Structures are given as structure tokens and as C-alpha cells.
Amino acid sequence: MSEAVLRLEAVETYYGEIHALRGIGFEVREGQVVALLGANGAGKSTSLRTISGLVPARRGKVTFLGQDITRMPAHRIAQLGLVHVPEGRRIFKGMTIEENLDLGGFTVLDAEERRRRREAAYAMFPILAERRHRDSSLLSGGEQQMLAIARALMARPRLLLLDEPSMGLAPILVQEIMRTIRRLNDSGTTVLLVEQNARAALRLAHYGCVMETGRIVLADEAAALRANEALTKAYLGG
Amino acid sequence: MPLQEILLQQLANGLILGSFYALVALGYSMVYGVIKLLNFAHGDLYMVGAFAGFGCLSLFSGWLGAGWAGIVPSILLSMVAVGMLGVVIDRVAYRPLREAPKLSVLITALAVSMLLENTVLAFTGGQFTAFSTDLGFTGIDLGLVHVTYTQMVLVGTSIVLMVVLELFVSRTRYGRAMRAIAIDQDACRLMGIDVNRTIALTFFIGSALAAASGVLAGVYYGSINFFMGFLIGLKAFTAAVIGGIGNIPGAMLGGLLLGLLEAFGTQIPGIGGQWKDVFVFAFLILFLVFRPTGILGKPEVERM
Ligand SMILES: Nc1ncnc2c1ncn2[C@@H]1O[C@H](COP(=O)(O)OP(=O)(O)OP(=O)(O)O)[C@@H](O)[C@H]1O
Numbered sequence A: 001m002s003e004a005v006l007r008l009e010a011v012e013t014y015y016g017e018i019h020a021l022r023g024i025g026f027e028v029r030e031g032q033v034v035a036l037l038g039a040n041g042a043g044k045s046t047s048l049r050t051i052s053g054l055v056p057a058r059r060g061k062v063t064f065l066g067q068d069i070t071r072m073p074a075h076r077i078a079q080l081g082l083v084h085v086p087e088g089r090r091i092f093k094g095m096t097i098e099e100n101l102d103l104g105g106f107t108v109l110d111a112e113e114r115r116r117r118r119e120a121a122y123a124m125f126p127i128l129a130e131r132r133h134r135d136s137s138l139l140s141g142g143e144q145q146m147l148a149i150a151r152a153l154m155a156r157p158r159l160l161l162l163d164e165p166s167m168g169l170a171p172i173l174v175q176e177i178m179r180t181i182r183r184l185n186d187s188g189t190t191v192l193l194v195e196q197n198a199r200a201a202l203r204l205a206h207y208g209c210v211m212e213t214g215r216i217v218l219a220d221e222a223a224a225l226r227a228n229e230a231l232t233k234a235y236l237g238g
Numbered sequence B: 001m002p003l004q005e006i007l008l009q010q011l012a013n014g015l016i017l018g019s020f021y022a023l024v025a026l027g028y029s030m031v032y033g034v035i036k037l038l039n040f041a042h043g044d045l046y047m048v049g050a051f052a053g054f055g056c057l058s059l060f061s062g063w064l065g066a067g068w069a070g071i072v073p074s075i076l077l078s079m080v081a082v083g084m085l086g087v088v089i090d091r092v093a094y095r096p097l098r099e100a101p102k103l104s105v106l107i108t109a110l111a112v113s114m115l116l117e118n119t120v121l122a123f124t125g126g127q128f129t130a131f132s133t134d135l136g137f138t139g140i141d142l143g144l145v146h147v148t149y150t151q152m153v154l155v156g157t158s159i160v161l162m163v164v165l166e167l168f169v170s171r172t173r174y175g176r177a178m179r180a181i182a183i184d185q186d187a188c189r190l191m192g193i194d195v196n197r198t199i200a201l202t203f204f205i206g207s208a209l210a211a212a213s214g215v216l217a218g219v220y221y222g223s224i225n226f227f228m229g230f231l232i233g234l235k236a237f238t239a240a241v242i243g244g245i246g247n248i249p250g251a252m253l254g255g256l257l258l259g260l261l262e263a264f265g266t267q268i269p270g271i272g273g274q275w276k277d278v279f280v281f282a283f284l285i286l287f288l289v290f291r292p293t294g295i296l297g298k299p300e301v302e303r304m
């Protein structure tokens, strides 16, 4: 059995007085895609923000590659190779596509290596290559999502957190994003994927956790979750 | 003097004045661009820079002389010292207020400004300090207008500093990070960027440029005092607004334009030298009313 890249134990997170995570625990193992599912407001994004250090846990423990990162500042966690693509993409609008990629590679000190990784990103997403010197805010929603993923890949992450990459995209683009994630995983990237689109997510995940009001109410192999029609209807609204 | 010469003379004066304004405006604008703070203490860093440069020159002049050989290292040392002072101010006064309402930070900036002015007042007793150098008045004659080499070096130094800054911000890793922080700090953290360190670097550079401007102004005018940063702070703010606050080429343009405006404004019949500040701030008001984003600024939703 492969080792755990990420482990959460009894993690509790607050926004001021709001108790958003009420003690969650799970693992992501090397080479896996783990899907984090649940309705609006369940605490999926908060889980990712807690892992990446944007909203640190008040109690519990987060371990990445054997290192306790519970209270580490977000930029140090990113430097360790845990890269979070946040909800809503958050690309740097007003800067070019190339500059966005270079910022994704901020931790890469060697300009030549950064250039090589940029070229690899362009090879993977040719649409970005064509517009490399254009303002990134001119991209369509799907293209912005591609850029957000490409930017994260510049750091060659050991673990990639993706928050609703299919949000607001046409079905055909959702498929394309899912294929991209599958491709990334096939080439060895470990992924923690948050999705509202549970069916699509479970098709490519190995394992899934279902959240409800700050807790994990169900966790199982993706195949088992897929087979559980009643459950998908009850928890995932479809 | 014939009109042509007057205009040429004012062009030279305006460019010199404008380059001092531009160097100070750059720091104002950079800090505003990155953390949306109007750092009212910025003009005082120009003043502290002038005194630091004066102190260095007093130490060096016995050994290096009071010509450029003594002035250049004084400028560099003053830039480093005041740059570090800017970092300390950010760390102590502004960083703890990063999440606080804007008004609290503005009031803090005013307090920092008063602290700096009164500290220097206490040390100097409010006297004008003579900033004497060995720079002569040799130069070149253009008709009746005499432009000294010193004046040319002042403008040249300012332009070099501005070009280096623009290259730094547009081409380097940390320059890119500064611009990205202005757009989305959390996204920057997720890229591994140490946001506080990058903001500290912004303060260092902005303060160092103000210090350079302060020393150059001391060299040029030959006298410095604890209050010299006040008016230039306001004018640099005006220059930054005219150019488009948060925008680096805008700050340079705004500074130069303001210097020229001031120089030529005093030549308009009926508007004498004593009206020059009125002239400058009337421009600020016109810009704030009709084009608050400045010449090169982009529209922005949130403004101070
Ligand atoms: N910045 C915030 N301040 C206060 N409360 C917040 C904040 N962000 C989220 N919450 C609250 O925390 C809880 C979990 O929110 P979270 O964004 O993690 O949900 P989610 O599962 O990602 O939902 P969605 O599917 O809508 O993205 C919700 O009750 C939400 O209202």
C-alpha cells in the first residue's frame, strides 16, 4: 500500500465564531485522486483552505509528506510542493498569461528551468501558448481554469488541490477539464479534488469523502460510492 | 531675458524639480499600488534621507572631499539607511494593521509622519542646516541660459533610478510578485510568495528612492530642514494622482509634469512665484474631480 501524502486528523476550523469544520479526518495517498464532495456550504473549500494554510485549523493536525503543516504559513506550505488552485480560479487579471505562469513558478529560481516548465505548460494547453502575451482577463472561463491549473503545475506539485474546477463551465468543457485531471494523475500527480459535480468527480477518483455541515459523513472507494444510487441522490442532489 | 531664454530656463528648472517629485512620487505610488496605503510619512523619509546624506557627507568630506566622490557614497548609504527605516516603519506601524480599517492605517501614517518630523526637529532645533558641497557652477551655455553639470547629473541620476525601478518591477521575480500582490494576496501565498517580505521590499525601495531624492535636493538647494518633507510629500501625492496612482510610469510622468507646471506656471503674468503651490494643488483638485484615475491609471472600483 502506498504511503499517505496528506493526512488530516480531527481538524477543526473557524471563521471567527463560525465553526466551519467540526473535526474532519482523511488521507490522500501517493498517486491517488481523492474527491471531496458535498452540498453548498458543507465545508469543502474550507477544508482546502485549511490544508493550504490560508485559514489555519484551530484544533487537530494536518500532515504533509510526514511534516506537520498545521500552523505553517501558506507560502511555506506551497514551497513544500502542496499547491492549491482556489475556488473561482483567482488568476492574476491584468497580467499576461506568461506572467501568470511565471508567478506559478515563483519558487523556481532558475529562469531557464522556469522557461522549460512554461513550454511544457504551453504544450499541454496549446490555447494558452497562442495568447501568451495577452491579458489573462480576456480568456474565457474554461481557458482561465486551464491557466489556473497550468500555473499550479509550474511548481511541479507533489499534491494538487483543485476547488471546483468545473464550476460555471459548459458540459463539454467540464469533460475536458476532467480529462486533463485524469491525464495529470496518470503522469503521477496526486490530486485532492473538490466537486459539486459528484458523478464526474467519482468517475476519475479512487476514493471519495462526502461532507455535510463541517463533517465527513461518508468515505469509501469511489466505485462503491458510484454504485450507491440512493446516496448520490440524497447527499449530492443528483 | 527674451522669451525663448525664459522658456528654456524654466524647462531646466521644471525638469530638476520634476525629477525630485518623480522620485518621491514613485515610492508613494508603489506602496499605494501594492497595499492600497497612502503613506503620509513618505515625504518625511525624503527629509530623513537628506539628513542622513548630510551626516554621511560630513563624515566623508575630510577624506573624499565634498564633490561627487563624497556625495555618491553618501547618497548610497542614505538610501540603504532610509530603506531600512521604511522597512522598520512597515513592520512596526503598518503590518499589525494589515486587516484593520483603512482609516486606522491612515491615522497611523500621519502619526509616523509627525514622529519623524519631531524627532529631527528635536535634534536640529528647527534650524536650517547648510548642505554645502564643492560642486561648482561650471556647465554649458545655451544662449543666455546656463545649465550646470550638477543640474545635469541630478536629472540624469533620477532618470537612471527610475529606469532601473521600472525594469525591476516589470522584469524580475520580485517585481512580478509586487504587481501580483496588488491583485490578489491570497493567490500569491498559494504560489509560495512571502507576501510580508515582498511588501517590506516595496517599502525598502520606495523609501530608498525618497532618500535619494532628499540628498539630491539638499545638494541642489544647499540647505535642509526638518519640515522640507511636508510640502514635497503633498506634491508627490499630487504627482502620483496626476499620473495615475499605483502606476509606476504614471508617477514618473506625473512628477515631471508637475515640476514643469510649477516652473512655467510662475511665468504666467499675474501668477507670481508665491502662487506656485496654489497652482499645483488646483491641478490636483481638477484631476480628482475630472479624472481621478490620472493620466495612465485604469479605473478602479475602490478608492481612498
Ligand atoms: N470567509 C468566510 N467567513 C465566514 N464564514 C465562511 C467563510 N467562508 C465560508 N464560510 C462558512 O463556512 C461554511 C463552509 O463553507 P465552504 O465555503 O467551505 O463550503 P463549500 O462546501 O465549499 O461550499 P460551496 O459548494 O458553496 O463552495 C459555510 O457555512 C460558509 O457560510
Ligand SMILES: [Mg+2]
Residues within 6 Å of the ligand: A044, A045, A046, A087
Ligand atoms: Mg466551495
